Amino acid sequence: MAIPSDSPQIVRELTERTAANDVLMQPTCDRITTLWVSRQDLRGMLLYLKSQTYTLLFDLTAIDERRRTHRPALPGSDFTVVYHLLSFQRNEDIRLKVALVEDDLSLPTVTHIWPSANWYEREVWDMFGIAFDGHPHLKRILMPPTWQGHPLRKDHYARATEAEPFSLSDEQQEIEQDALRFVPEEWGMRRSGDGTDFMFLNMGPNHPSVHGVFRIALQLDGEEIVDALPDIGYHHRGAEKMGERQSWHTYIPYTDRVDYLGGSMNNLPYVLSVEQLACIQVPERAQVIRVMICELYRLASHLLFYGTYTQDLGQMSPIFYMFIDREKVFDIIESISGARMHSSYFRIGGVAMDLPKGWDKRIREFIDYLPARLDQYDKMVLQNGTLKRRTQGVGSYNTDEAIDWSVTGPNLRATGFAWDYRKARPYSGYENFEFDIPTGRHGDCYDRCTVRVEEMRQSLRIIRQCLDNMPEGPHKAYHPLATPPPKERTLHDIETLIQHFLNVSWGPVIPAGECCMTVEATKGLNGYYLTSDGGTMSYRTRIRTPSFPHLQMIPMMCRGMMIPDLVAILASIDFVMADVDR
Known part of the structure; x- marks a missing residue:
């Protein structure tokens, strides 16, 4: 469905100012303006929308479309990435969707536009296996680092009874333990000089002040915090x-x-x-x-x-x-x-x-x-x-x-x-x-x-x-x-x-x-x-x-x-x- 002449003004402005091609408008039950856009136009459109008061990245998620049957007049898509933006001044939302094929699951990162996109993109990678080029730390965020597969895909099992009985050999246990080792450089931490070393304090995952099973790896200079790395996922239950x-x-x-x-x-x-x-x-x-x-x-x-x-x-x-x-x-x-x-x-x-x-x-x-x-x-x-x-x-x-x-x-x-x-x-x-x-x-x-x-x-x-x-x-x-x-x-x-x-x-x-x-x-x-x-x-x-x-x-x-x-x-x-x- 192409952009109709009576579409919202922001839609007409968006397509004109960004010279976007292949933009389709999708009607939804929540009446949020929903646009299908191309991967090439995505970054420019998001930048323009942020400049037009759509300043809050409300959500960033994905959908595995491969088993969905009711998709009338929607673009062909194996996986769809969804960007949901909110404008306080206009008091309205807009939703951008990008269709991806299974053999090419990648998009450019938007962490330079919204720093909050960091965890959202990591979650989409973890749950769906969709990569974000240029992301500063594209690692699993909710699942263990050794997890096989991406749980929110439709072909991933939903119950333990659908998988092989769990077993943990001594060799696999060593692999699991090694995967949990904290490597500061992998998290973007840097020494202050050649003659210095890292000083770390693990706050959590059992410390009462972290209000749950939550860990923060602190890089310290004495008692002063140089950097802090939140580590979540211990409470994930699908x-x-x-x-x-x-x-x-x-x-x-x-x-x-x-x-x-x-x-x-x-x-x-x-x-x-x-x-x-x-x-x-x-x-x-x-x-x-x-x-x-x-x-x-x-x-x-x-x-x-x-x-x-x-x-x-x-x-x-x-x-x-x-x-x-x-x-x-x-x-x-x-x-x-x-x-x-x-x-x-x-x-x-x-x-x-x-x-x-x-x-x-x-x-x-x-x-x-x-x-x-x-x-x-x-x-x-x-x-x-x-x-x-x-x-x-x-x-x-x-x-x-x-x-x-x-x-x-x-x-x-x-x-x-x-x-x-x-x-x-x-x-x-x-x-x-x-x-x-x-x-x-x-x-x-x-x-x-x-x-x-x-x-x-x-x-x-x-x-x-x-x-x-x-x-x-x-x-x-x-x-x-x-x-x-x-x-x-x-x-x-x-x-x-x-x-x-x-x-x-x-x-x-x-x-x-x-x-x-x-x-x-x-x-x-x-x-x-x-x-x-x-x-x-x-x-x-x-x-x-x-x-x-x-x-x-x-x-x-x-x-x-x-x-x-x-x-x-x-x-x-x-x-x-x-x-x-x-």
């Missing part, structure tokens, strides 16, 4: 691969475990994407319930951040108080959904069950109780002189640097940039709620904390509005693809009972198409880019998490700092490794 072998419905509990501190907030972008593909309209009551549950999980996540942040900096008391309040949040969620951290409460078309009788009493008591506690915490933490000295001016960056590194959420707003997805692109009815966007000024460790603290107060405002304005009506859509269908539909006659059985056991058949839906999650922008081939399972499940690009900034933030400063920086980022490694 979340995207699982999404391609579970039915649309049964994959929902897996999403809870991505940012496992965000609970059902992880369900939301996934079910929103499926609902967009299936053209399901979610009832107003279900939308408000979803907003309330999301904000409760935001409170739970931020309370944990607040407590561990202070603990990492040497304060022991606050975390005990904050965990008490976090437990109160979980008690509320459990009374509504039946579970606490991983409630998997959202469903395709709505929520799992309606609110129980008397649901509002406990929530109202909590939102009346917490503001005074937050004021106490301000005195204990934010007004503490020692904590201020440890965090103010440490690990700072400005807005332009944050966007270059694909930083989103509170870590971006800490630089003074008031941009929140709930305000800019409201979803699930957020346009009906009044709340402010907290910002910082310096983009340092202190501001990243103060933004999250104020976000908790704004979450309380939103929850109170949910309490006062909860609409009546169904908690799930009466749509044939809503899964599982409302109980009254299942017991009407034998046909509806059969439909219920098929939707739950095999999953609904979602129309072919592509859709990416994004939410303002606890740690930044979390998006699910789903590709349906018209079946009962996702053909491609891409999870764009905020923590993955955030950790890339660690070297820039800590060079010239001391080791205790790095502890403060890690605490202020607010990440979990499941959100990074997936």
